[in-house]
Structures are given as C-alpha cells and as structure tokens.
Amino acid sequence: MSAQARSRRAADIEKAPLYTDNPYDHEEVDDSGKKKGHAFAYTVNGRPVLSLVMHPVLLSLATLVLFGYLNFPWPDSPLPDHVQEGIKRCEAIKAGPPNHQPNADRKTSDRFVKGTRPVWLKNGTVWTGEKRGEQVLHETSVWLEGGVIRRVGKEDGDFADLVASSKDKAEEVNLHGAWVTPGIVDLHSHLAVDPSPNLRGSDSTNSWKQAAQPWLRSLDGFNTHDQAFNLSIAGGITTMLVLPGSAGNIGGQAFTFKPRWTEENTPQSMQVEPPFVIRNGTWERTGAWRHIKHACGENPLRVYGNTRMDSAWDFRKTYDAGRKLKEKQDAWCAAPKEQKEAFPDDLQFEAVADIIRGNVKVNIHCYETVDLNDMVRISNEFQFPISSFHHAHEAYLVPDLLKQTWGGTPGVAIFANNAYRGTPYAAKILADAGLSVVHKSDHPVLDSRYLIYEAAQSHAFGLNFSEALSSVTTHSAKIAGLDHRMGYIRPGYDADVVVWDSFPLAIGATPKQTYIDGIPQIIHPHVQEKPKDAQKISPAGDYDKEVAEAVAARGDPDLRPKHKSKRVLFENVEGFYLDGFDVQGVPGRVVVDGGEITCVGKDCAVTSGEHETVDLKGGSLLPGLISTGSALGLVEIAQEESTWDGVAYDPVHEKGLLEGILVRGADGARFGGKDLLMAYREGVTTGVTWPVSGGLVAGLAYSFSTSAEHPLAKGAIGHPGPALVLTLSGWTTDMTESVSTRIALLRKMLAGEGVKGELAEAFKRAASGELRLVVQVSSADQIAALIRLKQNDAKKLKLTIFAGEEAWMLADELAKEDIGVIVANPRPFPAFWDSRRILPGPPLSNHTLPSYLASRGVTVGLGIHEECDARLARFEAAWAYTAAPHVFSKKQAVDLVSGNLEKLLGLDLKSKADTGFVAYEGDFFSFQGRVRASRAPGQEDMHLFL
Ligand SMILES: *[C@@H]1O[C@H](CO)[C@@H](O)[C@H](O)[C@H]1NC(C)=O
Ligand SMILES: *[C@@H]1O[C@H](CO)[C@@H](O)[C@H](O)[C@H]1NC(C)=O
Ligand SMILES: *[C@@H]1O[C@H](CO)[C@@H](O)[C@H](O)[C@H]1NC(C)=O
Ligand SMILES: *[C@@H]1O[C@H](CO)[C@@H](O)[C@H](O)[C@H]1NC(C)=O
Ligand SMILES: *[C@@H]1O[C@H](CO)[C@@H](O)[C@H](O)[C@H]1NC(C)=O
Numbered sequence: 001m002s003a004q005a006r007s008r009r010a011a012d013i014e015k016a017p018l019y020t021d022n023p024y025d026h027e028e029v030d031d032s033g034k035k036k037g038h039a040f041a042y043t044v045n046g047r048p049v050l051s052l053v054m055h056p057v058l059l060s061l062a063t064l065v066l067f068g069y070l071n072f073p074w075p076d077s078p079l080p081d082h083v084q085e086g087i088k089r090c091e092a093i094k095a096g097p098p099n100h101q102p103n104a105d106r107k108t109s110d111r112f113v114k115g116t117r118p119v120w121l122k123n124g125t126v127w128t129g130e131k132r133g134e135q136v137l138h139e140t141s142v143w144l145e146g147g148v149i150r151r152v153g154k155e156d157g158d159f160a161d162l163v164a165s166s167k168d169k170a171e172e173v174n175l176h177g178a179w180v181t182p183g184i185v186d187l188h189s190h191l192a193v194d195p196s197p198n199l200r201g202s203d204s205t206n207s208w209k210q211a212a213q214p215w216l217r218s219l220d221g222f223n224t225h226d227q228a229f230n231l232s233i234a235g236g237i238t239t240m241l242v243l244p245g246s247a248g249n250i251g252g253q254a255f256t257f258k259p260r261w262t263e264e265n266t267p268q269s270m271q272v273e274p275p276f277v278i279r280n281g282t283w284e285r286t287g288a289w290r291h292i293k294h295a296c297g298e299n300p301l302r303v304y305g306n307t308r309m310d311s312a313w314d315f316r317k318t319y320d321a322g323r324k325l326k327e328k329q330d331a332w333c334a335a336p337k338e339q340k341e342a343f344p345d346d347l348q349f350e351a352v353a354d355i356i357r358g359n360v361k362v363n364i365h366c367y368e369t370v371d372l373n374d375m376v377r378i379s380n381e382f383q384f385p386i387s388s389f390h391h392a393h394e395a396y397l398v399p400d401l402l403k404q405t406w407g408g409t410p411g412v413a414i415f416a417n418n419a420y421r422g423t424p425y426a427a428k429i430l431a432d433a434g435l436s437v438v439h440k441s442d443h444p445v446l447d448s449r450y451l452i453y454e455a456a457q458s459h460a461f462g463l464n465f466s467e468a469l470s471s472v473t474t475h476s477a478k479i480a481g482l483d484h485r486m487g488y489i490r491p492g493y494d495a496d497v498v499v500w501d502s503f504p505l506a507i508g509a510t511p512k513q514t515y516i517d518g519i520p521q522i523i524h525p526h527v528q529e530k531p532k533d534a535q536k537i538s539p540a541g542d543y544d545k546e547v548a549e550a551v552a553a554r555g556d557p558d559l560r561p562k563h564k565s566k567r568v569l570f571e572n573v574e575g576f577y578l579d580g581f582d583v584q585g586v587p588g589r590v591v592v593d594g595g596e597i598t599c600v601g602k603d604c605a606v607t608s609g610e611h612e613t614v615d616l617k618g619g620s621l622l623p624g625l626i627s628t629g630s631a632l633g634l635v636e637i638a639q640e641e642s643t644w645d646g647v648a649y650d651p652v653h654e655k656g657l658l659e660g661i662l663v664r665g666a667d668g669a670r671f672g673g674k675d676l677l678m679a680y681r682e683g684v685t686t687g688v689t690w691p692v693s694g695g696l697v698a699g700l701a702y703s704f705s706t707s708a709e710h711p712l713a714k715g716a717i718g719h720p721g722p723a724l725v726l727t728l729s730g731w732t733t734d735m736t737e738s739v740s741t742r743i744a745l746l747r748k749m750l751a752g753e754g755v756k757g758e759l760a761e762a763f764k765r766a767a768s769g770e771l772r773l774v775v776q777v778s779s780a781d782q783i784a785a786l787i788r789l790k791q792n793d794a795k796k797l798k799l800t801i802f803a804g805e806e807a808w809m810l811a812d813e814l815a816k817e818d819i820g821v822i823v824a825n826p827r828p829f830p831a832f833w834d835s836r837r838i839l840p841g842p843p844l845s846n847h848t849l850p851s852y853l854a855s856r857g858v859t860v861g862l863g864i865h866e867e868c869d870a871r872l873a874r875f876e877a878a879w880a881y882t883a884a885p886h887v888f889s890k891k892q893a894v895d896l897v898s899g900n901l902e903k904l905l906g907l908d909l910k911s912k913a914d915t916g917f918v919a920y921e922g923d924f925f926s927f928q929g930r931v932r933a934s935r936a937p938g939q940e941d942m943h944l945f946l
Helices: 002-016 056-071 081-094 154-166 226-236 300-306 308-332 351-358 369-382 427-431 448-460 465-470 474-479 543-554 674-681 739-750 755-765 780-792 806-815 849-855 869-885 891-894 899-904
Strands: 026-029 036-044 049-054 118-129 136-145 150-151 172-175 177-183 184-189 237-242 250-256 278-280 282-285 290-295 359-364 388-391 412-413 438-439 497-499 513-518 564-565 566-577 587-595 596-600 612-623 625-628 686-688 695-702 702-705 718-719 724-728 772-777 799-802 822-823 860-862 918-919 930-935 942-944
Touching: 036 237, 049 718, 081 308, 081 369, 150 154, 150 799, 184 388, 184 412, 184 448, 184 474, 226 448, 226 513, 237 448, 237 513, 250 308, 290 351, 300 308, 308 351, 308 369, 359 369, 359 625, 369 587, 369 849, 412 427, 412 474, 427 438, 427 448, 427 465, 427 543, 438 448, 438 474, 438 612, 448 465, 465 543, 474 860, 566 918, 612 930, 625 899, 674 686, 674 869, 686 869, 724 755, 739 780, 772 780, 780 806, 806 822, 806 849, 822 849, 822 899, 849 860, 849 869, 860 899, 891 899
Parallel strands: 118 172, 118 177, 184 237, 290 359, 359 388, 388 412, 412 438, 566 612, 625 686, 724 772, 772 799, 799 822, 822 860
Antiparallel strands: 026 036, 036 049, 118 136, 136 150, 177 497, 237 250, 250 290, 278 282, 497 513, 564 942, 566 587, 587 596, 612 918, 686 702, 695 724, 702 718, 918 930, 930 942
C-alpha cells in the first residue's frame, strides 16, 4: 500500500470511528436485564452499516478480525480522476516556499557537462563573499570539479586527495595573485528576450496587449541567437534573471539562466533552477523559486495610458483574482474527496495565487516615492512579500517605507547613474540604512558586460568594497533565491568563477577568464597585464557632505557651484596636462590668478591679495573636459518632451519658408540643467551639442559652458557653429529615406546643386573645408561610402565620423584620408544591425576600439549618447588609458576627451577654444580622483568644490 493510500485509509477511519458514543453502540441487555453481549455497529457518517450482537469473547475476536481487515492491503477503491489529479495539485501547493540549503558536500552540479576537466586555480586573491563580503584570502587556490567548487585551500597538499581521485588530470592555472570572485549574478536582464542586434522578429521584451498579464513567461521569448551571450560572459556574468519588460504593470514571469551555450542549444537547457521541467512526459513543478516582474510609474502610463491610479487598480484587481483563486484552491484541498468539480485552476491567475502563497519572487520596477508607497500598500493589502524593487531611483529617500513591505524588507536593484532624481550616492545611503543593494544591468539598456562598472562607480561614490562586490554577487544571488548554490566561493557551490586582471572595482577591471559550471568560457583570452597599483583594494570615496545634501534636498539638491575665488594656490600637484606650459617633472605648485595660470613650479607663491590654498594630495591640473554626442543642453529629461528644445526640421524635405533653413543648435540652448551641473562637478566644462533630429541634416553644432546660468552669460556659448552635423545610419529614429538616397543628396548638396539659403552656404563651406562635417554613422559599409565621396567628390572635406562602431574595419583608409572618429561608445555593443561588427576589446580582442583606431593613426575622441553619461567623461579617459597604456600616454588619454574633440568638432579652426581647466585631487586615472576646483570658459574666478 502506498503511503498516500495508507494515509487516505487512515483518514477514512478517523471519519468513522469504531467505538463512538452513538445510539448504535451500547450494551445490549435481554428482557430480564441480563447482559447478552455488546451491540456493535460500524457506522459511516453516523449510520449503521453493520449491526451485531456479540459475546465479549467473540467481540474481542471480531475486533481483531476487523482490525486486520481494515489494515489488509485490499486494492483501493479508485478515486475519481479529477480527485486524484487535484490531490497532486494540492500537494504541490502545500510544499510552500523553497527552503534550499547550501550543501558543502555537493560533488556534481545538475548542470555538469560530462567530460569537463577539473580546474585548479592556484595562487589567487580570493574574494569569497563570506563575512559580509569582507573576507579576502591571499595566495589561495580553488578546485573546480563536477561543475562545482570542490575546495578552497592554500597549500598543494590541501588538494592531494582531489589530485589522486580525479579521473581527468586537472588543468592547473597559475593566477599569480589575480583576483578571483564568484560569477556575477545579474538580477535584471532582458538578454535573449531583447536580443542584439535589435531586430523586429526576435524582440520579445514586452507584450503589447494589456497591462497586467501574470500569465506571460519570458522563457517563451528567449532567443538563443542573441550576440550578447558571449559579451556578457566576457564581463563576468554567469547567471541572470531574465525578466519581461516594464511596458505593463505585470509584464509576466521571469526565469533564471546561465549565458553559457549548451549542447542542447535551447532556452530550457540554459535555465538554472527551473521552476518547471519536462519530466516523465509532463510539465512538472519543481521545488525551485518562481519569479515575476511588475512595473509601476511611467512605462505603463506611456504604453497603456495607465496613470498611477489606474496602475494601482490593475494590481489590486489582479491580486484580488489571485487571492480568490487561492481561497478556492485551499478550500478544495481541505476536502479533496468530497469534491465533485475538478481542482479550481486558472492559467491566468495561478501565478498570482502562488505569489500570495509565498512561492514567487516579486521583482518590481518602480521609480518614485509614490510608486514605492503604492506597492508597499498593496503588498500589505494582499499579504505577499516583495523580493526587490528595481530601478527605484528614489528608494534612497524612503528606506523606512521599504521596511514596511509585508513579509520583510525587499532588496533594491539600481543603476549607479541615470535617473533624474537619482544620486550617485544612493547605493551607499541604502546600504547604510541596512538594505541589500544590488546593481543590475537592465540589459541591453546597460550592457551587462559592464555590470561590475556599476558597482565600481557606487564604490567610488561611497559604497564600501564589501557591499559593492556583494551587490553583483551575494546580494543578487540571494534575492534571486539562488544563494544556496551561487554568490560565494564555497565548497559545493556552482563552479561559476571570474578571474580578474585587477581589483574588480578598479577602473577598467576586466575578466581574464570566466568559468561557468567549471568550464572556461573565453577560448583565447586577450589579457592586459595591469600594474600593481590596480590590484589594491581601493578606498570608498568619502562624500558624506554630498550625501547629506542629497538626502536633505529630497533628491533635488542645488548643484550650482557656490564657492568662488579669484586667486588659488594649488599644492602637492603631481600631474599637469595643459598645453602651452613648459613644465619639467613634478610641478609641486600651481597658481591661478584672474582665471589664468600664472605660475607652475615648486617655488610658486601668491604675492598679493587674498587667496585660497588647496592641497591636491598628488593630484593634477587638466584641461576642462568636453562632452559631445548627447543632447546635453537641449534636453533635460529624455522621457519628457516638454523639457526639450524639440525635434529639428529636416531642411532637405522642407519647402516654402523652411526651404534652405539651417537649424542652429545654439538657438535652442538651455542652461542650468541637472546633467549639465553634474557634469561640471566632474570636470566637464564644455559641451558640444547639435539639434535633435533623425533627418539627414541635423543642423549646426554649438559649444557651450556647462556651468553657465543662461545663454547671455559670459562664455555661455563658446562657438555658435563649429560643425555641420549629418545623420547617415538609421539608429536614431526611423529613416525617412535610404542610406544610398542620403549619400546621393549629400553629393548633390556638396556640389552646390539644388540647395538654397543658409543650407547652401553651409555646404559650400563644408565642401571647401572651412566648416567641419560631422556624420553620425555606425556601419563600415556606410563609412566606406563617405570615404569614396570624399575621394571622388569633395576632396577638401574635413570629415569626422560620430559613433563609428565598425570604423575599425577601415582604420587605415580613415587615417589616409585624415578622417577622425568620435567613438560614441568606447565599449561598443552590437545594438543594431549596422553596428554589429564590433571590436569588443579585452578579453575578447587585444585592442579596444579607441586604441585600435589610434594605433592606426586615426584621430580619436570619445563621445556619449545619453546626457546622464556626460559626468563620466573623466572615467572614460582613465579607462581608455588603463585598457591600452601601450597605445595612449596619459596625456593622449586626456586628449580623447579634450584636445582631440576640439579638432574633431571644428573648435580649433579659428583660434583655440577656451575650455578652461580643472584641478583634481588624487589620481585622475583612478576612481579616487576628484574635482576640487574648476575654471569655466570665459570666467575669471575659479569655482571651488571643497
Ligand atoms: C603568488 O603570486 C604572487 C604575485 O605574483 C607572488 O608574489 C607570490 O609569491 C605567489 N605565491 C605563491 C605561493 O606562489
Ligand atoms: C518517471 O516515471 C517512472 C515510471 O513511472 C518512475 O519510475 C520514475 O521514478 C519517474 N521519474 C521521476 C523523476 O519522477
Ligand atoms: C560596509 O558598509 C555596510 C553598509 O553601510 C556596513 O554595514 C559595513 O559595516 C561596512 N563594512 C565595513 C568593513 O566598514
Ligand atoms: C561564443 O563562445 C562559444 C565558446 O564558449 C563559441 O563556441 C561560440 O561560437 C561563441 N559565439 C559567438 C556568437 O561568438
Ligand atoms: C596585444 O598587444 C600587446 C601590446 O601592444 C602586444 O604586445 C601583443 O603582442 C598583442 N597581442 C596580440 C595577440 O596581438
């Protein structure tokens, strides 16, 4: 008899006890009053089915017989199919939330690939994730076998038994002290559901049908041809939670995957801890966590017209349906055998019932305080836990609110940058408030290959290294419900391990190798050996004053520089990167007076008047950096068109009054914006922006001072029209005409044919080389068309390519024609078909895109696409240097975001542009460098940030 049948029988007996106080069970007496025996009745539901009068001896015997009868394994009277089915479902429901425990003795992973050789990583600096992320084991070795980490040890002897017992000889890798961390677990990815390059046919990020669809599953849209798998692995990603997008309030269920290619080469085989599997001819629930995506705020508003009130109602309506279903199911399960109807199921709401049971990790994409508050309320109304809030730009303003979430405080998964009311200190603030902070990619919104860079930025702005490393490993693994097998370097854990070329939070830190399930993923890693300094644990930035300001201002701090001085003496100056000064060796001191550098050298002193003295602690003076490529200064909040200058007319298609007009970006210039002031705060004194347009002719670029208060302030507009900007590739908006049509139009306009007015004038100047032409283009084929155009039709053209992901394929031709490239993304990503042939950089290629172009003699600058990235210019220069010190000197790396951009944007044509200069404390080429003073274009005072 099966355990199940036994328990069913026991339940029957309970309902119909043998000796009960009922009218059919009493002492039987004869008419004389003599005891005849015991009247006994077997009852079911209180009715006698068997009635006997027995002598006590017979009675005892009969009792024994009956007992034997009841316990004899007679075949079960079969339960109806719908009851049997339902009982199975009840059991699955009863299982409750998974309670996986780590198992240090685990010797083989369920994902182990037969034939994988053991790997013996020797002499690493191992960050284990233990001791709240503070444990670092030096000169330590790690043994990977069976798809798991088998041992962490010091001496070779610690591994003797493994050496002896393993069938295949282990691959020994001498790490020479390289950093080792657990693989990165990305808590928020759309990899493979929003595949790269972006093609209509493979995009499954969102449904567009209705706002709340808990029944959808990201697994159903997981495209195995995404070019990003190997790229993400090259950044150390070993597991990702792949979520539906945020168009709807409930976008659907999410699933965990490893990006490693499998032999089966299917979505299901890439899953890790799948909540359902095909097993024995059924689609079965396993004991693993389920995951679901929710979103509130702007996206459901944009897509479904759901205001926040509508969103909240959609949630409540859906949760109410889920709760009712759960109640029905629970009632059914309380008395399965009495059920006439099948187990109450509902494919649309079963996942919500399961959320309320606590079996589903709820991941909510929310931005503002109001969104967070709505969801905390709803979690209490329906009593379900929230696993994590994602994006959550304002979470740092309301950590106590999050603690009121039903069932415990959720984690918070954020970007380090990119939010209007966000702050670079958010991670630190949240961690200090006791919340688990995670950095997530939202891939491909942010290329998950560079997720570690997010953690590193938060570290630079105050999050300590233990929390920063945990934010992409232990914390994200825990929140994803996977911390019993990943997120730590521990025996029995998945052999998902990254070996780094430097301290993982150093600028430009890059994996030398990524192991997934114990399999090395990068076949021929190109490794850049980094200097000793890059191996050190770096201190977290000390920004306590700024943190307090950000919190006190509720996310809207006054970022305008407040402190100025006409005369400043800088001490302890080690580096000096400005042209036009004869500086030998370490300058030591620098004096600035009336906006000019008046003295550089050990003996400098301020002779007259009041002054400030600033100790740069080994820092340096640099030219003010330039940011270009985004709509910085024309757009304030990208999602809000009312904060923009708007979209420029494409003069090529205009007739009448608009015929021949040339839009000048400077006419739309807006000052005082947040991204401008944040960029200024980080050393970017100058922006060069052109009108927002998807047409062939965008208009005239302009250069401006990022810190100016309005367009008429001194130095506000530097150059009103240094370059004419065109667009060839179709990645900005949908193209109105073909690329070949655009080339034809361009040829005609450069020849002065068919153009009128200012437009004709501008093209004439461009054709003669008086006005630089900047062309936004990604594809090598399209760049080739431009090269031919210059060779055949417009030899004097001064041409700059902007974006240029595929420009490396034509590096020699570009150098020969003196065509420069402003690389819009120095770490290119194959986002579009036209930009898919990237030079990925280490560890996948020896060169980075900038270093390769420069090494072939092309003038290179670094640009951006998004306004919020303007503030990162200094990190980009430092990264370019660190990744290719054999190509760029430090000065040349600084030129990538200053001098070279001046040339490539036409700012050098008449006289040298005034981009001011900036004093940094500490090492500019690390995250620890920090702006202390800045002289903006056209100003006589220095702004001090002390
Ligand atoms: C480990 O590597 C470091 C750096 O190369 C080296 O100094 C040290 O001697 C090595 N230790 C062992 C045990 O090999
Ligand atoms: C699959 O079904 C077979 C035969 O019914 C059974 O022996 C086996 O245990 C089942 N396997 C699993 C994993 O449930
Ligand atoms: C790191 O930061 C966390 C969060 O603020 C804090 O709890 C922890 O004590 C810090 N660790 C160290 C070593 O200071
Ligand atoms: C990704 O890497 C694997 C090796 O791990 C290789 O077999 C595969 O061809 C690569 N895929 C692409 C698209 O480069
Ligand atoms: C990579 O670049 C370095 C530095 O220029 C050079 O020494 C090395 O030979 C290059 N390796 C390959 C495979 O090209």
